Amino acid sequence: MSAPPRFVQVAVPVPVDGLFTYRAPDAGPIGPGFRVKVPFGPRRLVGLVVAEPTDAPPEGVEAKTVRPVAEVLDDAPVVGAAELRLAGWLADYYLAPPGEAYALLLPPRMTKLEDDAVAPLKGLTEDLVRRLPDAQDTGRLGPKMLEALAWLEDAGEATLSELRAATGLGRDVVKRLEARGLVAIEQQDVARDPFTGTPVKRDEAPPLMPEQAAVVARVSTALGAYHGFLLHGVTGSGKTEVYLGVIDAALAAGKGALVLVPEIALTPQLAARFRARLGERVAVQHSGLAPEARLEQWMRIRSGELPVVVGARSALFAPVKDLGVIVVDEEHEASFKQDTSPRYNARDLALVRGHLQGVPVVLGSATPSCESWANAKAGKLELLSLPGRVMARAMPEVDVVDLRTAPVADAERLFSLPLVEAVRAAVDGGNQAILFLNRRGFASFLLCQSCGSTLDCHACSVTYTWHRRRGRLVCHLCDQVRSRPATCPSCGADALSEMGFGTEQVEARLTELLPGVRVARMDRDTTRGRALERLLGRFRRREIDVLIGTQMVAKGHDFPNVTVVGVLLAELGLGFPDIRASERTFQLLTQIAGRAGRADLPGRVLVQTYTPEHYAIRHAIHHDTLAFLGQELPLREARGFPPATFLALFRLTGKDPVKTARAAEELARALREAAAPHVASVRVFPAQPAPIERINHRYRFQVLVRGAKRGVLHHVLSETRPRWSRGLEGGIHVALDVDPLTFL
Ligand code: ADP
């Protein structure tokens, strides 16, 4: 008697809705968590079996049309049941293609076809370009060579691909610079891990402050079951020590831990602190890891050899053995939300994983998000507080500099006299300063003073940003670069002037105002990967007096000699068309102010603003998160925004503006029909052009849907799923963002 047929549901890593049914071999082990090689259209792909085999295909699938699995790749499941459930939850809640959700569970190497895996590994060594500081003969260089050189002067050294990503310039330009003796090109092993390649001195935990000890004790008693905590601790209150204490407790109980941090590449110091304490037991996951290294780490995490995983959002899916606790640091950060499909929020999913696996979850922040605060008020999260800094250090004193009345130091009104004087005093006293402005580039845009037109990117509905050092106009949306025209392209007048300012101009002004002060700039233009690490190292060794940067400088750094922090223009983010503009501004200002006075030296923060009375600025100045949230939450509720409601945003993009607009209207109509039985709780807003109407030649429209409850919103979205999940006619692309964090 022959065995009954077996059918399996397979998640195939493609952006297509649904699971796919295949026929399993009649004999041999197969089940949830096994990888299989399957035919998919004309291709073969590696998919993941997500459920137990059944003896009949699901309803609506004819047995004779089902294709067989080409090969079962494992003889035991490689992915555990808990992780499978997490990915299934993600696909369902975010209405994301299941294949993309399940793909998060495996390192890329494990979904490669064998033929690929044995192919020679490309990209393992890569050329490193280094500026030779002694070579100064830069006469008679072409504009491209000058641009590459200017960029390298900031970066120090970089891989060719980093240079290309930042400037669009390639090997030919670098070769010419090498021929002139200005740069050196070296072979470099990029697999060398910036986080684990350098040895870290072991250190011991300091005795915890009583407040820290109380928090660690409370969380430790919760090990073994799900419990959500919101740890609100002011900047410098010692939250990281608390996390380490909680992890210790988990390890002592024979369990592992997951620590999610925003943008780990920006905070090598945090990773170093974990390694210094936990040594070889911690896996640090970051985007710079080569695929082989990621696979190796994944294996060692899975075997229990590395019980602690520290990483950015994707680390949430790490196969930690006997998970004991999950920590999400800086839980308010938008970078926990993935902005490409599947658009999940790792902070929210951390709570789901905690639920599914019965482990406590700690969300920590100095500036909790409105969502988490509302959850704490509703009793869904238990609030824990660290109200003061460690060692009774003072919170930095924050002074407002009202730019409407303050004496200014430069014609562009970038610097007030008090700010310049404070920076001078810090540097004269042998200390350091950080200056913050959330806009890169030199000038925001070029304006013709004769005809009034601006220099706009031809692919996007925004102006180019002028980067003086590079001598280039750059589109910050599509990264397109062009040279600066001598005269206005619209009217021909010689009247192009630079409007607005960015970090590059702040750097130039400060160098004029305080000659001799060593200034460096840190933003997306100058600083990635290794260059960032080196820049932070130079600042830490006090080879730099003043660090100027965008929000990158606000992120969790701990520099003991920084006594002055200056904010150039506090309200810069308030004009954004975003329901969270005030919240973001409050969080950024509070975080940046927290960079001052973190060691034994008192710190001072100067906030320049034209609107000191705005509540986001006022409460940040007083480090008063409770007052801010107390004002923001009722406003959100009155306006019908999250966390009082739940949102989903459809983004439609297409080459033809009329067709794309029409498609958006049709989608809105379909959504409205589906929402009709729930008029009281679901609202579909009219289709609209997105705030940025065009990016990269594609027109953008959006449809916003709001629900009073998650459940009914989800129901309406699911009902219409067949209408949008396969894309629309005419090459119009539709993306759904559940719980969106950006509306641009
Ligand atoms: P947060 O993450 O809350 O901003 P950190 O954990 O970075 O704060 O702590 C701020 C500083 O205080 C760090 O330099 C840290 O090493 C130090 N610190 C934390 N806890 C203690 C403690 N119990 N005793 C002494 N120093 C501590």
Ligand code: ZN
């Ligand atoms: Zn553009």
